[in-house]
Amino acid sequence: MNSTTFLENNRVLQHCFQYQHLYLPLLALVVLAIPLLLNVLQGEPLLQGGESYYHLSQARDLSLPTWYYYPLHLLLSLKGALVLLSLLAGIASVWLFLNLAKLLGWEQRFTFFLSLLVILSPAFIWTFSTLSTYAAVLFLALLGLLLFLHPRQTLWAILPWGLVSFLEGFSALLLILLGLFIWNTHREQKRAAVLITLSALFFLTIVLLHQPFFLGPFYAENHFSGLIADFGARGGISFFALLLGLIGLGLVWKENKLAPVYAFVPILIAGYAFNTHTGFYLTLLAAVTGIFGLDSIFNRPWTFPTLKKFTLFLLLLGILFSTISYLDRISVIGPHTAEKNTLLWMNENTPKESLVLALPEESNYVRYFAQRTPFCCGGGTSGQREKQAVRNKMLSSVYIHELFPLLEEHQINLIYITPEWRRMLPAEQGFLFLLKNERFKLLYAEEGYEVWKYELGGGKLSQQKP
């Protein structure tokens, strides 16, 4: 970015640019601490979101293919306080990024605004206030990148980057691509060695060990709303920041500034189309292009200088508005205390071999709290899409002769109903109405969270008629 008139006269901003190593991690701490504090105040579990409980379940049921959960396995006794790991990873990632920017010689204001846009993005808040793969990936990727660029520590990069290839194939692929870009401009044997090892690890984990290429999604997918926080996305980016990113892309697309970014655009879009969980990377991309947008718009003299200040003010207000709205609703995502109680009841009062029908996000709560196997979905294992289709078929059943054979075929004997089900499904017909059949029995209910038993092999259908 060229140094011109972009807010350089503002003393406060100048001060912020100069001491960003202090302020930005501090801002990250504040932003990430708010959801935790809200959960504490509202008496809700500290760890939110299905993904957190997916990882906890994996750490608890440790096995050889998931050996990388061992550190988390050792810390399981910390329970809710584990979220502090994510918080620390968030702060450390900001710090690593600032060091990386310094190493690359980026301008202070560029680094400052990019970090600000990322820290205030709901994607960042969600990722680093829950136990999330991308929290670990971003931290490891930045650490690896610092080592990769370091003239004497290059080979050490294989440790953090290699670990990423076990966490998620898609992230490892992006790292290989990023490494190739760097290697293309600064060809060194050590870097080539790192990239070859990483590629081999990628091949090993995906092809031979069948590790998930995509992890998640841990919630119902929505390709449009899943990216924009203001439209109800779990993470996502502020609509204002996205717009800024699009403007940035539109304004500087001909220039070389964004050339490396273009290679990632089709891969990230394809990844997002296949699995919305990867939207995290799209938000990072939008933040980067957004900074170029910000630069193109404001780093030039305007015909109406007052309008320039007003527009910048509106933009910041819009981004802050999204962040505050997001912080306001993040603590109600779940699991809630009543939900936790219901699942703990399920743990103590139902057969251990039970198979539970639940919504995607709740599947991981079922796995962790109730320690029962959910029918589907919410992880990265194969066959999830087929199971998802079966689950959808069950939920759209209108007659018992449609529903019962599916439940029998898949040996589902418990159904975990939440207020979300009641919001999604009609009460007068379909799945919820079918629960009135005598083969279903309500076992437990608390604040809209219900455990229903389905009597497997309860006789022929014709015998069920009154």
Next chain:
Amino acid sequence: MKVSSPPIIFIKLSSLPWTMGSSRGGIWSSQKEHYWLLLIIVVVLSLRLYFAFTIPNFTYESYFHLRQVEQIRETGLPLFNDPLSYGGRELRFLPLFHYLAAFFTLFLPLELVGKLLPNILFSLLPLIVYLLAKKIEPRSQAGPLLAAFISGLLPILFQPNLFTPVSLFIPLLFLTIYGFLSLPKRLYLYLISFFLLSFTSSAAALLLIGLGLYLLLSRMEGKAISKAEVELILTSLFFFLWVQFLFFKRTFLREGIHFIWQNIPSPILTNYFPQFTIGQAIIAVSIVPFFAGIFVVYRALFRLKNQKSFLLISFVVSTTVVTWFRLIQFKLALAFFGVILAILFASFYRDFRFYLTKTKLHRWISLLSLVLILILAATIVPPAMASAQLQATPSDTELNAFRWLQENTPTEATVLASLEEGHLVTWYAQRKNLMGDQFALIPDVEQRFQALNALFTSSFLTEAIDYTDKYKINYIVLTPHAQQKYQLVRPKYYAPNCFERVYHQNETRIYRIRCSLQEINKATPPD
């Protein structure tokens, strides 16, 4: 030469506006032009007020807005949490129009404000259209006046009994466009009108989409774009978005991208985004401006380099695209489209006269202009009058039934009326309704609409009672409007022991519901 002397009709017609295609310091002064403009405004206002006061009531949707205005007058705040609509619901809307009307109710009765304000606002449209047309055709005198005339009597907008924010939105929208076209001289006009527009209707997005397309087309055509214009577009975009997020945060969160369709129940979505026939659409925006507009759009897109008409054409294209994708209510898009075409008619008229001067018909130029204007008047005035006369308004006898409800039913009662009459239940009867035509943020809108239809069309008493129980409906109002809509005289499931007729006047009936269903055995789902 005898041939060159003008025909006698030209001399007689020369004092009239249509004879002057452009001002060349002739007999026409700008003062006369202003008199003609004033005459158009007065005629339009008079016609509008004539219909507004001869037709006794407002259109159905107006009653929602009247209620909001009354609420603002009484409490200073709009009714964002309505205890009556849908039996109690949250609602968000942009309230500038309601505040403006509420201000006038400090001096005048609400019903009078309801009749005067929208018509005065709409009567200002010819003035704005004249200014805009003058911007694109500064040397033309008759063209801008004709554009003003067309916009004043545009059939799609000629609904004098309509009390909705559209009456503020349309004039403000074109005032904003005028401000934009007059940059940098009228910067503050643009900023103020856009500021007001953003608080009037979300349809202001049309302006931004049009401006965006203008930038895109200008770039593609290699036309120079003023820096000030780009800056203003950016500021407007961020300001508009900010205002929308401020008011509709919850709507966006709850409905996601579906906020565009305003949570309209799927069976009636086609009414909001209907598949108009080409014929209907052409009549709504008037035949002559429609074809003239197409001609001007063609010329401007492919041959002309006039930046100002280029902007208007960007609006035409963007509106067409947005309507095609069903992203905006068709009626509103057509209104916007109609006014743009009216403005473009000024260009067409100048081109028409210019073309005639190059042909052998140049001696008959005034006569031909007169013919064109007569055709224009013949195709605009009758549809406009028909549009005014055919406005959907409730009759006095229907309204009496709702007034009766207010005086003779318990205050907590819920009343079933047709969808259009939902606001009459909350305004006149001051009782809870099952539903009205403001659908946003209603989680079970589809089920409610299904219940409403079933309650008017079902043949089964148990089904009807099941719904009245579920939604705690105590009264059913059956007006001639509902009878005509659902093709019935009384509900098919009518049973005297369950429905007590408590009101019957001039075909309007009110039934009190006396039955309810009781579960005596657990229901068994279907096999």
